[in-house]
Amino acid sequence: MVAQLSQSTLLAWYAESKRDLPWRHTTDGWQILLSEILLQQTQVSRGIGYWLKLVERFPTPQSMAEAEVDEVLFLWQGAGYYSRARRLHALARQVCLPSSEGGYDGVLPTTSAHLLQLPGIGPYTAAAVASIAYGEPVACVDGNIRRVMARQAKSANPSVKEVEQWANRNLFHSDAGDWNQALMELGATVCTPKQPKCDGCPIAPSCSGQLDATAYPEPKKIKRKRLDLMCELRYDSSGLPFLVQRGEDGILAGLWGPHMEEELDVESLIFIGEVKHVLSHRDIFVQVWLGICRQGMDPSTVAVSALDRKILALGDRQGYRS
Numbered sequence: 001m002v003a004q005l006s007q008s009t010l011l012a013w014y015a016e017s018k019r020d021l022p023w024r025h026t027t028d029g030w031q032i033l034l035s036e037i038l039l040q041q042t043q044v045s046r047g048i049g050y051w052l053k054l055v056e057r058f059p060t061p062q063s064m065a066e067a068e069v070d071e072v073l074f075l076w077q078g079a080g081y082y083s084r085a086r087r088l089h090a091l092a093r094q095v096c097l098p099s100s101e102g103g104y105d106g107v108l109p110t111t112s113a114h115l116l117q118l119p120g121i122g123p124y125t126a127a128a129v130a131s132i133a134y135g136e137p138v139a140c141v142d143g144n145i146r147r148v149m150a151r152q153a154k155s156a157n158p159s160v161k162e163v164e165q166w167a168n169r170n171l172f173h174s175d176a177g178d179w180n181q182a183l184m185e186l187g188a189t190v191c192t193p194k195q196p197k198c199d200g201c202p203i204a205p206s207c208s209g210q211l212d213a214t215a216y217p218e219p220k221k222i223k224r225k226r227l228d229l230m231c232e233l234r235y236d237s238s239g240l241p242f243l244v245q246r247g248e249d250g251i252l253a254g255l256w257g258p259h260m261e262e263e264l265d266v267e268s269l270i271f272i273g274e275v276k277h278v279l280s281h282r283d284i285f286v287q288v289w290l291g292i293c294r295q296g297m298d299p300s301t302v303a304v305s306a307l308d309r310k311i312l313a314l315g316d317r318q319g320y321r322s
């Protein structure tokens, strides 16, 4: 017979053991929102540097709304999943619209229901910001909490609804922000996917699945997709590459890079190699072909993705310098 999950033990553990992360020193909703959007798909260790840069340049929704989206993308370079940066910029602009036009007069809404109406905000982010910044008693559900729940309840494949019900049932209403963060921190640092540290876990007494923890939840089978592209990497006589800004759609939307398509006419170009780039669900293979152009541009002045940087590095290794 396992014990009931002890809220006080988990909260005491969190107070004692939480990592010292810069966004944990602010109660500003906008700055917490920036951290949550960054951490959706960027590791904490890498996210810190991006968060510090973003908060310095865009301390308020107004400061981002007044900037061009290119500047947000420029600061986002290397963090990946650039649609987040574009949606964040759209969010800032919507927040800064007058309320008569569907905006919030420059003030980030404080409830999860209103946050959910903004571009790029899903149920997790809305609950995280509303609970952490504004104390709304609303439970978060993310991958870390799902894993903790699956192990505590010894449930191999819990549905979203089951995880939500568990999170709501166990929510510590008087301090939902710390409670949500405590559960997520436990999932990130103790109840980890491959090597959970059950010996030091503050909620081990209530855990049904600890003897076979890594069996819960069942690993999801991710189908990887392959994308083959061709790229023409053209340089001018001073060694600067020809770059284009990509359109509004696709994984590299709004970013700058050499011209890439699924099919290109490469008759007058020289093949110099292949670049592989791995995303969470997709492997991208780019054949790179070398050519010349009249006028290139300095890639350090625009937002360039990690994939494009690899392509430019291949050109550098061929003796071209950008």
Ligand code: SF4
Binding pocket: 148, 151, 152, 190, 191, 192, 196, 197, 198, 201, 202, 203, 204, 207, 208, 209, 210, 213
């Ligand atoms: S006892 Fe182990 S499996 Fe259970 S919640 Fe703690 S770390 Fe996770």
